[in-house]
Amino acid sequence: MAGSPMQDNAQAPSFVEEVQITGHIIDSLILPKVLDLINAAGGTFKIVQITIGQTQRDPSFAVVEVGADSVEQLAEILAQISDHGAVPTAQQDCRLVAADIDTAFPEAFYSSTNQRTEIRVDGQWIEVADQEMDCGIAVDPKRQTARCVAMSDVACGMQFVVGHGGVRVFPEQRSGARQSFEFMGSSVSTEKPKGVAIRQIANQLCNSHRQGGKTLLVGGPAIVHTGSVEHVCQLLRGGFVDQLFAGNALATHDIEQALFGTSLGVHLEHGNLAEAGHEHHLRAINRIRRAGGIRQAVESGTLKSGIMYECVKNDVDFLLAGSIRDDGPLPEVITDVIEAQRAMRERIRGVTFCLMIATALHSIAVGNLLPASVKVVCVDINPSTVIKLSDRGSFQTVGLVTDVEPFLRALVLELEALQQSA
Amino acid sequence: MNPDQLNPTTHGSDAASSNPTARILMCPPDHYGIEYEINPWMNTERQADHALAVRQWEQLRATLVDAGAQIVEMQPVAGLPDLVFTANAALIYRDTAVLARFRHPQRQGEQPHDEQWLRSAGFTVRDLDEGVFFEGAGDALFCGPTLFAGYRLRSDVRGHQQIGAMFGCRVIPLELVDPYYYHLDTCFCPLAEGVAICFPAAFDDYGRRALSESVEELIPVDEEESRRFACNAVVVGRTVVTNTGCPRLHAALRTRGFEPRETPLDEFVKAGGSAKCLTLRLDGEEAASWKHATAE
Numbered sequence: 080m081a082g083s084p085m086q087d088n089a090q091a092p093s094f095v096e097e098v099q100i101t102g103h104i105i106d107s108l109i110l111p112k113v114l115d116l117i118n119a120a121g122g123t124f125k126i127v128q129i130t131i132g133q134t135q136r137d138p139s140f141a142v143v144e145v146g147a148d149s150v151e152q153l154a155e156i157l158a159q160i161s162d163h164g165a166v167p168t169a170q171q172d173c174r175l176v177a178a179d180i181d182t183a184f185p186e187a188f189y190s191s192t193n194q195r196t197e198i199r200v201d202g203q204w205i206e207v208a209d210q211e212m213d214c215g216i217a218v219d220p221k222r223q224t225a226r227c228v229a230m231s232d233v234a235c236g237m238q239f240v241v242g243h244g245g246v247r248v249f250p251e252q253r254s255g256a257r258q259s260f261e262f263m264g265s266s267v268s269t270e271k272p273k274g275v276a277i278r279q280i281a282n283q284l285c286n287s288h289r290q291g292g293k294t295l296l297v298g299g300p301a302i303v304h305t306g307s308v309e310h311v312c313q314l315l316r317g318g319f320v321d322q323l324f325a326g327n328a329l330a331t332h333d334i335e336q337a338l339f340g341t342s343l344g345v346h347l348e349h350g351n352l353a354e355a356g357h358e359h360h361l362r363a364i365n366r367i368r369r370a371g372g373i374r375q376a377v378e379s380g381t382l383k384s385g386i387m388y389e390c391v392k393n394d395v396d397f398l399l400a401g402s403i404r405d406d407g408p409l410p411e412v413i414t415d416v417i418e419a420q421r422a423m424r425e426r427i428r429g430v431t432f433c434l435m436i437a438t439a440l441h442s443i444a445v446g447n448l449l450p451a452s453v454k455v456v457c458v459d460i461n462p463s464t465v466i467k468l469s470d471r472g473s474f475q476t477v478g479l480v481t482d483v484e485p486f487l488r489a490l491v492l493e494l495e496a497l498q499q500s501a
Numbered sequence: 502m503n504p505d506q507l508n509p510t511t512h513g514s515d516a517a518s519s520n521p522t523a524r525i526l527m528c529p530p531d532h533y534g535i536e537y538e539i540n541p542w543m544n545t546e547r548q549a550d551h552a553l554a555v556r557q558w559e560q561l562r563a564t565l566v567d568a569g570a571q572i573v574e575m576q577p578v579a580g581l582p583d584l585v586f587t588a589n590a591a592l593i594y595r596d597t598a599v600l601a602r603f604r605h606p607q608r609q610g611e612q613p614h615d616e617q618w619l620r621s622a623g624f625t626v627r628d629l630d631e632g633v634f635f636e637g638a639g640d641a642l643f644c645g646p647t648l649f650a651g652y653r654l655r656s657d658v659r660g661h662q663q664i665g666a667m668f669g670c671r672v673i674p675l676e677l678v679d680p681y682y683y684h685l686d687t688c689f690c691p692l693a694e695g696v697a698i699c700f701p702a703a704f705d706d707y708g709r710r711a712l713s714e715s716v717e718e719l720i721p722v723d724e725e726e727s728r729r730f731a732c733n734a735v736v737v738g739r740t741v742v743t744n745t746g747c748p749r750l751h752a753a754l755r756t757r758g759f760e761p762r763e764t765p766l767d768e769f770v771k772a773g774g775s776a777k778c779l780t781l782r783l784d785g786e787e788a789a790s791w792k793h794a795t796a797e
Contacts, residue, residue, distance in 0.1 A: 102662040106715060107673040108707040109658070135646070135671050138662070164658040164674070 092123050092146025094153045098165040099243050101140045105131060110141055113160045122147045122156045127248070142168065142243055173198045173245030175218055175238040182233050184215045189240040191216055191227050192248055193451040198225050199245040210450035211424070216240040229424070231417050273481055273489070280456050280477070281493035283432060284319055287454075292431035296320045297445050298386075299438025300328035301460075301483055303342045308333060308386055310487035315389040317494065322426055323390055323397040324445055326438070327408040330373065330387050330399055334409075335363040337385035364407035372410040398422055402440070424448055432456075437483045439464040446476065458486050523570040523737050526618075526781040530558045530585045531577040535772055539605045540683050542773035554768035558585070561735075561742070561776060564764045568740035573783065575618045581611050586774045587781040588686060589637040590615035591626075592648075594668050595791065598624040601637040604655050622783070627667065635660040638781055639684035643789035644691035644716055647671045651685025653678075670791075673715055675708040681728075686777045688727065690734045691788030692741060692759060696720070698734065698750065700727040720753050730766070730775030736787045744775045 104110040117124045123146040130140045143165065147153035157167060176185040193212040197204045200220055207216055207225045214227035218238045228237065240246060287294055302311055314320050332342045340346055344356025353359065370376035377383075377391040390397045400419035401412040413419040427448055435442040435457040442457055446468045449455065455476040457465045465478030479486065533554055535545050562572055578584055590611070591598040598619040603609045619626050629635050640656040641664065642649050648670055650661035654677045665672035675685065679702065682688035688703035695717035701709050702724065713719060722731045729746040736742075741759050743750065744766040751761035766775045785792030 102658075102665055103671050103673055106671065107675070107711045109674060112676075112705075112707045136669055138665055138672075162653055162658070163676070164662060166659070 093148055094150055095144055095146045096153060096157060097127065097142060097144050097168045097243075097247055098157070098160065099140070099142050099168050100163075100165045102138050102164060103132070104139050104141060104164075106135075109163055110139075113143070113163050113165050116159055116163070117143075117145055117156055120147075120156045120159060121152060128243075168243045168245065169199065169247050171244045172200055172202065173216075173218070173240045174242050175200075175220065176241045178233050178235055178237045178239060181235050182231055184230060184233060185239055185241055187241045188215045189242065189246055190214075193449065195249040195450070195452065197247050197249070198240055199247075200225075204247070209424070209428070210452075211448055213447065216246075229420065232421070273479065273486070276477070276479055277486065277489045278493050280434075280479075281490055281497055283454060283456075284434070284490075285494060285497050287432040288319055290431075293321045293429045294319060295322045295324060295427065295430045295433045295445070297324045297433065297435040297438060297441050298329050299325070299436065299441065300332045300342075301437035302329060302386070302487075303332040303336055303347075304345075305437075305482065305484040306347050307484045307487045308336060310484075310491045311386050312384075312389045313491050314487075314494075315386065315393050315395055317498075318393070319494065320395055320434075322430065323386070323395060324423060324426075324441060325397065325399055326441060327399060327401055327405040327412045329438075330397075330409050330411070331360050331364055331407065333385040333387050334367060334373070334376075334382060335360045337382055337388060338363050338366065361406055364409055367409055368407065396426065398426060400441070400444075420444075420448070427453075434458070435468075436487070439467065442468055458483055522784055523568075524573055524783040525565060525570045525735070525737075526573050526575060526587045526590070526783055527558075527562060527779060528575045528585045528587050529577050530554050532579045532582055533558075533577075533585045533769075533772075534582045536582050537607045539607055540773040541680050542771065544771075547771060549768040549771050557764070557766050557768050558779065560764045561766060561779060564742050564762055565735060565737060565780070568737040568742065568762070570737045573622070575614070578610075578614055581608075581614070583608050583772065583774075584611050584614065585769075586639070586772075586778040588778045589639040589684070590781055591619055591624075591637045592635075592641040592664065593624070593638065593781070593783055593785060595785070596623065596625055597627055597668075599627050599629065599635065599637075599641075599664055599667070602629060602633065602635050602660075604634040604636070629660045629663050633657050633660040633663065635664075636684060638786075639686050639778065642685060642689065642691050643786055643791070644697050645694040645788065646790045647673055647715060649685065649689060649691070649712075649715075650674045651677045651689070654680060654683040673711050675711065676705050677703060678705050678708075679703045681773075682732075683773065684778070686733055687730065687773070687775075688732050690732045690736070690777065691716075691786060692720075692734075692736055692754075693788050694790055696757070697788070698722055698732050700724070700732050703727070718757075720750070720757070722747075722750050726750050730770055733775035733777040735776045735780050735782075738787065742776050744770065 114124055125144040127144050128142040132139045145156055147156055178185055191212060191214045196207040205223055205225050209226045211227045214229050216225050217228040218225045336342050339359045341353045341356050341359050344353050344359050346353055367373055367376050370379055370381050373387050374391050377388055382388050399412040401408050401414040413422060430453055433453055433455045437459055457468050457476050458479045459465055460482050462480045468476050535543055535548050589601050591600050600616055616626055634657045636655045640651040650672055652658040652674050658674045661672050661674045682703035688700040690698040697716050698720045700722045726747045726749055730744045731747040731750045734741050734743045739759050741754055741761045743763055745763045754761040769775055
């Protein structure tokens with residue numbers, strides 16, 4: 080093969096069209112031929128999807144995005160490669176098949192990405208709502224609307240897009256200027272200077288706040304263990320966070336600290352283990368359960384500080400999703416994961432900026448739900464959390480490998496400086 | 502027991518005699534002539550000698566019968582001079598015939614006659630999608646389990662993809678780059694599973710590579726003999742019938758245990774066809790592995 084796939088950070092071509100090629104395109108060398116032809120004609124290509132047949136009899140399938148600098152050049156390339164079986168996916172209506180059972184898609188369903196997507200129905204392009212990866216696209220042909228629907232929410236009779244025909248995807252990096260997220264393209268690294276990145280994150284957070292955007296904080300218990308509760312409280316009091324997603328652990332240890340001054344039994348002030356400290360988190364959960372919930376504990380004066388307290392006081396909505404290892408849990412924790420996913424899906428609508436701090440599972444769960452248009456900053460001491468998130472397709476993520484406490488401390492200082500200069 | 506005895510019909514030199522049902526469709530050349538020009542061989546100024554063409558066709562027929570084939574004839578139709586090239590009528594796969602859809606309007610009139618004959622012979626006739634050109638066994642030849650399929654000059658690659666999906670078989674489309682070799686059967690001929698004749702210059706680099714990776718033994722034909730339609734051969738058991746003037750190919754075939762036979766077909770070469778083009782194997786080509794397998 081003469082060429083190489085178009086890189087994300089390369090100059091984006093002005094005109095793109097997606098084509099699909101099916102058949103024994105590997106053995107017959109049709110796929111490399113098509114890619115070489117695109118290159119030879121001065122175009123660029125990106126393999127969007129490829130499925131290789133498992134046995135010699137199985138056909139393979141590829142979706143290739145062809146790019147060119149002009150409409151004419153693109154048309155010429157498309158004409159050339161069409162002779163070899165590369166057909167634009169867009170020159171046809173999408174194919175719809177009704178779901179025949181609940182909670183499962185029809186076979187060959189189109190599996191969505193987190194990128195902005197349009198589908199063609201009766202010759203008209205319709206924007207897909209609630210964009211989310213790994214979903215099906217449900218279509219209401221009468222109302223000419225389409226939206227992403229998770230497998231667990233499929234109802235018998237819903238019309239779903241099958242195959243790739245009549246579907247077009249708009250990769251995020253191609254739409255509009257890059258603006259303040261210039262560092263987005265950089266890979267995850269522990270060696271990167273953090274100061275500049277944190278300043279840019281503060282800028283973005285500030286802008287999102289001023290422009291009426293919605294900021295989501297996804298946090299893990301390490302926020303408490305590392306002594307960062309006060310920094311997060313400052314963000315909450317400053318109005319920089321509109322929504323909190325967490326598990327039982329963050330809320331539990333935050334409340335444990337508020338009630339006993341410890342996190343997992345360790346005194347945060349001097350680092351010593353408290354007498355019977357290992358019981359503190361259970362006693363904290365128990366006290367909240369006895370109060371009827373976090374909000375009731377705040378209102379009754381039982382809970383007087385911490386992240387959960389500030390959420391209640393500053394009217395910041397919080398959603399706690401449970402896990403199999405939870406103690407208690409706290410009454411607000413949603414223990415049915417499908418229910419939790421649904422609730423999260425509801426509440427990410429309108430989110431424009433997302434800060435994920437020190438939580439692997441919640442970060443990945445939320446990353447799966449967010450459309451690519453949402454800017455995501457993922458901060459974790461463990462590079463694999465950030466890498467995992469990027470590998471799963473949440474490539475709009477900016478990764479910062481660092482201890483959360485210095486990060487949050489610097490972020491709060493940057494935000495204060497920005498506010499003062501304003 | 503000798504393992505060969507378990508499977509006596511596959512590739513033995515007595516395959517023809519053990520396979521008396523080699524059935525071949527031919528169409529007498531009553532209305533054959535050069536009436537239009539749709540390939541570089543054709544020149545209406547260089548007309549075929551009709552009486553000689555009829556003698557050559559009869560000789561080919563006799564040669565094939567002698568090799569053990571049973572010839573089935575279809576009715577010639579006035580105004581359809583190329584109906585004589587029955588290879589283009591359809592692709593045969595078991596009892597299914599994928600009907601041709603000719604690229605040139607001059608040959609499209611053949612389709613209803615082909616369809617009628619195939620139906621009357623008991624084949625299930627299948628069409629490809631509207632707008633997809635496909636010229637039958639001229640562009641689609643099984644070698645082993647794989648269908649090798651020529652495209653771009655006459656057939657569309659999309660049609661080959663549809664056939665692959667229809668039969669659940671592996672299809673290797675090969676772009677034909679020389680207008681003199683406008684059908685795959687003018688530059689490629691499977692002889693047995695894993696063995697084929699080919700004229701490499703009729704393909705591009707991708708096609709040559711795909712062929713050499715998919716066919717164990719490719720017997721190359723030089724340009725001079727390719728122009729004599731050496732690749733346009735009819736295989737019946739181990740007998741390989743070609744036009745005259747292909748001595749080097751015949752020598753190569755003999756060393757591999759095949760029995761080459763020649764019969765003059767120059768009057769048909771004037772229209773861009775030769776032995777293979779004049780025949781359609783109805784029970785599956787010798788090299789098609791599905792033919793030797795038990796029905797699925």
